[in-house]
Amino acid sequence: MTTKARRAALRDLLAGGQASTQAELCTLLAERGFTATQSTVSRDLKRLGAERALGADGIPVYRLGRPPSRKGPSARTVTTIEHNECLVVLRTRPGMAQAVGIELDELGHEDIIGTLAGDDTVLVVPRSIARIETLVRDLAARVGIGLESPPRPR
Incomplete structure (x- = not known):
C-alpha cells in the first residue's frame, strides 16, 4: 500500500x-x-x-480543516491568557489545547521557545522574560480576547 x-x-x-x-x-x-x-x-x-x-x-x-495559517489560535478555542514573571498559560476549551499548541508552534513566533499542551491548558515558554508582556499582548491580539492580570507579589 x-x-x-x-x-x-x-x-x-x-x-x-x-x-x-x-x-x-x-x-x-x-x-x-x-x-x-x-x-x-x-x-x-x-x-x-x-x-x-x-x-x-x-x-x-x-x-x-483549513490549511495551516500563520494567524494562530482564535477566541473560539482559547478562553483566557494569563502570565506570571516567567511563563504564559493559555486556557482552552476542553480537548483543544494540543491543537492550540500546534498552531502556536507553527507561528514560528520569535518570542516563543516552545509549548507544552494538556487537555485544556497550554504552557508557553517565552524566549525572554524581558519580553513576556509583549508576547502576551501579541497572543491576546491574535486570539482576540482580553487579558487576565498577573498575580501580584505579596
Whole structure:
C-alpha cells in the first residue's frame, strides 16, 4: 500500500469525523488494510491540514480543516491568557489545547521557545522574560480576547 493510498484512506476517515485520537485512526486504517504507526498518522494529519475540533456530540474529532495559517489560535478555542514573571498559560476549551499548541508552534513566533499542551491548558515558554508582556499582548491580539492580570507579589 502506498503513502498516497494511505493518505486517501485517511482523508475519507477525516471526512466522516470518525476518530478522536490518532490511535483510533491507526486502528481504522488497519481495518482498511493500512499499517501505520501513530507518528506516521501524525505526519499525515499535518500534511493533510487536519484539525481536531468538536464534533456534533461535543467530543473532539479529527477532521479535514483549513490549511495551516500563520494567524494562530482564535477566541473560539482559547478562553483566557494569563502570565506570571516567567511563563504564559493559555486556557482552552476542553480537548483543544494540543491543537492550540500546534498552531502556536507553527507561528514560528520569535518570542516563543516552545509549548507544552494538556487537555485544556497550554504552557508557553517565552524566549525572554524581558519580553513576556509583549508576547502576551501579541497572543491576546491574535486570539482576540482580553487579558487576565498577573498575580501580584505579596
